[in-house]
Amino acid sequence: xxxxxxxxxxxxxxxxxxxxxxxxxxxxxxxxxxxxxxxxxxxxxxxxxxxxxxxxxxxxxxxxxxxxxxxxxxxxxxxxxxxxxxxxxxxxxxxxxxxxxxxxxxxxxxxxxxxxxxxxxxxxxxxxxxxxxxxxxxxxxxxxxxxxxxxxxxxxxxxxxxxxxxxxxxxxxxxxxxxxxxxxxxxxxxxxxxxxxxxxxxxxxxxxxxxxxxxxxxxxxxxxxxxxxxxxxxxxxxxxxxxxxxxxxxxxxxxxxxxxxxxxxxxxxxxxxxxxxxxxxxxxxxxxxxxxxxxxxxxxxxxxxxxxxxxxxxxxxxxxxxxxxxxxxxxx
Numbered sequence: 001x002x003x004x005x006x007x008x009x010x011x012x013x014x015x016x017x018x019x020x021x022x023x024x025x026x027x028x029x030x031x032x033x034x035x036x037x038x039x040x041x042x043x044x045x046x047x048x049x050x051x052x053x054x055x056x057x058x059x060x061x062x063x064x065x066x067x068x069x070x071x072x073x074x075x076x077x078x079x080x081x082x083x084x085x086x087x088x089x090x091x092x093x094x095x096x097x098x099x100x101x102x103x104x105x106x107x108x109x110x111x112x113x114x115x116x117x118x119x120x121x122x123x124x125x126x127x128x129x130x131x132x133x134x135x136x137x138x139x140x141x142x143x144x145x146x147x148x149x150x151x152x153x154x155x156x157x158x159x160x161x162x163x164x165x166x167x168x169x170x171x172x173x174x175x176x177x178x179x180x181x182x183x184x185x186x187x188x189x190x191x192x193x194x195x196x197x198x199x200x201x202x203x204x205x206x207x208x209x210x211x212x213x214x215x216x217x218x219x220x221x222x223x224x225x226x227x228x229x230x231x232x233x234x235x236x237x238x239x240x241x242x243x244x245x246x247x248x249x250x251x252x253x254x255x256x257x258x259x260x261x262x263x264x265x266x267x268x269x270x271x272x273x274x275x276x277x278x279x280x281x282x283x284x285x286x287x288x289x290x291x292x293x294x295x296x297x298x299x300x301x302x303x304x305x306x307x308x309x310x311x312x313x314x315x316x317x318x319x320x321x322x323x324x325x326x327x328x329x330x331x332x
Contacts, residue, residue, distance in 0.1 A: 036250075043254040046227075054259070057223050061263025061310065064216050066270040068209035069306055073271065073298050075201035078194060081293060091168075093154040093175050093184045097125075103180055104152065110178050111156060116171050118159040125150045151182070213313055216263070220256045220317030227252060228325045235326070245326060252322045253315060260314020261307060268303040 047054045095107065104122060111120045123131075128150040158171060168186050175184040228235070235248055275297035282295040298306065 039251050040254050040258075043251050043258060046251075047255060047258060053223075054262075057219060057259055058263040058266055060219055061216055061259065061314075062266030062270060064212045064219070065264055065267035065306060065310055068205055068212055069267060069271055069298065069302075070274065071201065071208060072205045073275065073296070073302065075198055075205060077296055078201070079198045080296065081194070091156040091158065091172060091175065091184055091186050093156060093178075094182050095152045095154070096180050096182050097151050099152055099180045107178055107180060108154065111154060111175065114171070114174055116158055116167070116174075117156055119157045121155040121157075123153050123155060125152055128153065213309075216260070216310075216313045217317040217320065220259055220314050221321035223259065224252050224256055224318045224321035225325055227255060228322065248326060249319075249322045253318050256314040256318020256321075257311055258314070260310040260312070260317070263314070264307040264310020267310065268298065268306050271298045271306070272303070 093111070095104070099107075108120055108122060111117055125148045129148050132150070156175065158168070172184045172186055175181060238248055275295060279295045279297070282293070286293040
């Protein structure tokens with residue numbers, strides 16, 4: 001009986017010890033969360049006490065972030081515009097006006113034998129003239145012509161939906177070598193040029209984003225440096241009573257994070273308002289050309305990504321500044 005009692009007493013102490021550890025852990029987590037929340041509130045209040053400096057800093061950050069973000073969204077809109085026309089990349093082969101029906105059949109077989117060709121459609125001069133009359137509205141004027149001026153043509157669709165410029169040029173040269181083909185043109189050659197320009201634009205966005213991102217780091221680092229200088233005596237006292245570098249560093253990190261987030265939210269607002277303002281004009285212009293294209297803004301996901309980027313830049317900039325300038329503050 002005594003042995004059983006000792007075992008039960010040991011189990012009870014173990015449970016009490018485990019419960020004590022759990023309660024202590026929960027209390028420690030609550031204390032840490034409360035301290036971080038208090039530090040965030042204190043950092044926000046310090047920024048609010050200097051509204052002019054805070055507004056100027058966040059405005060510069062907003063402008064610096066909005067420039068590459070605007071260029072990125074513009075390039076993305078150009079890429080989407082090009083992708084909406086990719087399926088219509090076709091080559092038009094113009095034949096000599098004296099081409100006979102037998103020669104037309106032979107040319108069609110030669111075109112279909114080219115490996116890069118997906119389909120071939122023949123349009124006779126009469127069909128082309130009828131289509132032009134319906135689409136242009138000059139039926140009465142065209143009726144006075146003595147002969148049909150339009151040549152027979154082949155509409156050739158490549159297998160690749162968006163062939164590269166070199167591939168398209170090679171295919172056009174092959175078609176030009178066929179007898180009775182006077183000329184061949186890629187209807188969507190401008191599309192490949194647009195794609196090349198968008199690729200260049202993406203590289204420019206990356207370069208500009210990297211440069212302005214470094215600028216944001218410098219701006220926030222300079223603001224944190226000034227804050228450290230103004231609170232130098234307070235930092236010295238905290239270190240004298242045993243405050244660690246992590247404890248001293250924390251409010252400055254939150255200050256940089258808040259400035260980065262506020263600047264990024266300002267940049268998001270600039271983007272949304274700017275693309276909303278231009279959207280109506282772009283829509284009207286596209287309708288004049290018979291297109292359903294609509295200008296796309298950054299969207300919720302893009303704004304969230306921009307805000308997150310601003311927060312990361314603010315945190316990194318403040319971390320670098322604090323790590324550099326706190327080393328020179330030592331209690332005597």
